[in-house]
Amino acid sequence: xxxxxxxxxxxxxxxxxxxKENFPNLExxxxxxxxCDIVLGAPNLIRAALDALPNLKWAQxxxxxxxxxxxxxxxxxxxxTNARGVFGGLMSEFVFxxxxxxxxxxxxxxxxxxxxxxxxxxxxxxxxxxxxxxxVGSIGAHLAQTAKFFGMTVCGYTRASETSEHVDxxxxxxxxxxxxxxxxxxxxxxxxxxxxNKIVDANLLKALPPRAIFVNVGRGNAxxxxxxxxxLTQKKIAxxxxxxxxxxxxxxxxxxxTTPNLRMTFxxxxxxxxxxxxxxxxxxxxxxxxxxxxxxxxDFARGY
Amino acid sequence: xxxxxxxxxxxxxxxxxxxKENFPNLExxxxxxxxCDIVLGAPNLIRAALDALPNLKWAQxxxxxxxxxxxxxxxxxxxxTNARGVFGGLMSEFVFxxxxxxxxxxxxxxxxxxxxxxxxxxxxxxxxxxxxxxxVGSIGAHLAQTAKFFGMTVCGYTRASETSEHVDxxxxxxxxxxxxxxxxxxxxxxxxxxxxNKIVDANLLKALPPRAIFVNVGRGNAxxxxxxxxxLTQKKIAxxxxxxxxxxxxxxxxxxxTTPNLRMTFxxxxxxxxxxxxxxxxxxxxxxxxxxxxxxxxDFARGY
Numbered sequence: 001x002x003x004x005x006x007x008x009x010x011x012x013x014x015x016x017x018x019x020k021e022n023f024p025n026l027e028x029x030x031x032x033x034x035x036c037d038i039v040l041g042a043p044n045l046i047r048a049a050l051d052a053l054p055n056l057k058w059a060q061x062x063x064x065x066x067x068x069x070x071x072x073x074x075x076x077x078x079x080x081t082n083a084r085g086v087f088g089g090l091m092s093e094f095v096f097x098x099x100x101x102x103x104x105x106x107x108x109x110x111x112x113x114x115x116x117x118x119x120x121x122x123x124x125x126x127x128x129x130x131x132x133x134x135x136v137g138s139i140g141a142h143l144a145q146t147a148k149f150f151g152m153t154v155c156g157y158t159r160a161s162e163t164s165e166h167v168d169x170x171x172x173x174x175x176x177x178x179x180x181x182x183x184x185x186x187x188x189x190x191x192x193x194x195x196x197n198k199i200v201d202a203n204l205l206k207a208l209p210p211r212a213i214f215v216n217v218g219r220g221n222a223x224x225x226x227x228x229x230x231x232l233t234q235k236k237i238a239x240x241x242x243x244x245x246x247x248x249x250x251x252x253x254x255x256x257x258t259t260p261n262l263r264m265t266f267x268x269x270x271x272x273x274x275x276x277x278x279x280x281x282x283x284x285x286x287x288x289x290x291x292x293x294x295x296x297x298x299d300f301a302r303g304y
Numbered sequence: 305x306x307x308x309x310x311x312x313x314x315x316x317x318x319x320x321x322x323x324k325e326n327f328p329n330l331e332x333x334x335x336x337x338x339x340c341d342i343v344l345g346a347p348n349l350i351r352a353a354l355d356a357l358p359n360l361k362w363a364q365x366x367x368x369x370x371x372x373x374x375x376x377x378x379x380x381x382x383x384x385t386n387a388r389g390v391f392g393g394l395m396s397e398f399v400f401x402x403x404x405x406x407x408x409x410x411x412x413x414x415x416x417x418x419x420x421x422x423x424x425x426x427x428x429x430x431x432x433x434x435x436x437x438x439x440v441g442s443i444g445a446h447l448a449q450t451a452k453f454f455g456m457t458v459c460g461y462t463r464a465s466e467t468s469e470h471v472d473x474x475x476x477x478x479x480x481x482x483x484x485x486x487x488x489x490x491x492x493x494x495x496x497x498x499x500x501n502k503i504v505d506a507n508l509l510k511a512l513p514p515r516a517i518f519v520n521v522g523r524g525n526a527x528x529x530x531x532x533x534x535x536l537t538q539k540k541i542a543x544x545x546x547x548x549x550x551x552x553x554x555x556x557x558x559x560x561x562t563t564p565n566l567r568m569t570f571x572x573x574x575x576x577x578x579x580x581x582x583x584x585x586x587x588x589x590x591x592x593x594x595x596x597x598x599x600x601x602x603d604f605a606r607g608y
Contacts, residue, residue: 097404
């Protein structure tokens with residue numbers, strides 16, 4: 001009999017959503033036990049419970065990023081699947097909301113209103129602009145689709161795959177600087193792996209046009225944070241929007257707090273909503289009980 | 305021989321764009337003359353020139369709104385066409401940019417960053433929300449399409465037509481209050497006519513849910529401005545975004561400047577770009593020289 005442990009702040013909501021499916025054999029565990037074979041939860045909570053789950057066969061992460069479970073000192077004798085295919089829409093809302101904030105000069109209008117000035121800003125538009133996607137997985141593919149909807153040109157940089165039909169031009173390997181030249185917006189959606197460390201460095205930022213806006217909704221390790229402070233301070237790029245950081249929460253004395261033309265949000269660009277994640281779990285659970293390969297499996301070595 | 309007068313601040317740009325077409329018979333006039341049969345320009349400038357253009361046959365407006373030419377004291381013995389089909393994309397960028405500013409709590413994050421606080425806001429999303437379009441012409445149809453792209457439900461209120469396939473439910477006539485009940489966002493795209501005066505009044509605002517955001521990108525006459533100040537002050541609705549006003553520029557002593565939860569822009573939600581408008585003119589010019597019916601013809605009596 002499959003036995004599921006849920007490790008999440010939203011555990012009750014997850015249980016309600018899964019119970020609605022009336023799976024005939026599924027039992028729920030209230031704490032880690034030796035006979036649990038399935039766990040659904042946040043990677044940091046799963047990590048803490050790993051030792052108490054000797055018969056774990058499958059862990060479904062409620063997050064996209066599974067870094068806490070990738071430590072090489074941890075066991076890898078179970079199938080790890082992450083949340084995929086559910087964040088694209090939310091990420092599109094976040095990224096294009098912030099790009100439109102810039103283009104429509106909403107900040108300028110807030111200030112003019114405060115000063116009771118009927119004032120005309122130099123308003124821009126998304127249409128006709130070029131966006132570069134650093135990483136084109138399921139989130140990148142959704143951003144590409146949204147960009148095409150708004151009449152933009154889409155460039156994509158990936159390790160190898162060229163899976164989205166909405167990307168106009170793909171770049172790989174040593175074409176990174178070629179990829180960023182001419183971009184209006186650069187959006188990083190990379191996962192945290194050894195290969196993505198500081199990929200956005202001084203050289204890359206120098207290759208971007210001065211009008212460019214950089215957005216990071218991937219992981220903080222992808223950015224050389226000092227180089228980004230320099231690029232913004234010296235106006236080598238126009239602006240940046242960061243939702244993720246090398247260290248979170250961002251330390252109080254970090255220069256980002258006062259860097260010009262930098263806007264920050266606090267790792268909330270795409271939250272995990274139980275209604276979305278439960279669907280991923282249920283889809284995989286049906287495959288699991290039939291002994292079929294699960295979807296969204298994480299390659300421990302690759303890191304995503 | 306057709307003879308064209310261009311009356312616009314962008315006259316040189318328009319002339320360059322039209323000359324590129326190499327129309328064999330078209331002549332350009334540099335000022336109003338008795339032999340001009342065509343004028344392309346801003347409605348207020350055309351109005352001022354009407355008396356000096358006795359042989360005017362066709363006026364192509366560079367704006368969507370043609371109010372200056374609708375005064376019943378003015379001649380109506382020519383064909384008036386307006387700019388249509390070119391503002392939808394820009395309006396979508398404006399409206400959804402402002403809705404995302406609210407949902408993504410960009411203002412909250414600006415403030416938190418200023419205070420160096422790593423703080424989590426109650427972030428919302430467009431997906432699953434219901435938008436109501438007050439007026440579903442070519443701009444409304446584009447907004448409907450964008451709303452569907454973001455996974456929203458679309459309601460439309462029109463005089464009679466039901467032309468957009470992206471509207472889930474249409475309302476007409478006395479169904480106005482029924483139309484607004486349950487909306488998350490109400491967007492007014494109505495032209496200025498006698499029928500649209502103060503259609504957004506205290507009753508309509510009271511029928512909106514308290515969570516609703518009202519956006520006006522149509523014309524200022526559609527809103528009872530005192531009623532809107534009351535609704536925002538008394539939190540009967542959550543917020544409003546206004547790009548148009550009964551009187552523009554907005555008078556210095558207008559209560560809107562300090563009304564809570566009101567954000568204003570200054571009639572710039574969709575500017576007329578010569579490259580867009582020239583295409584409309586060229587399309588119509590080809591019909592004109594062949595004696596065919598022109599597109600986007602304004603009905604002087606109806607007002608749009």
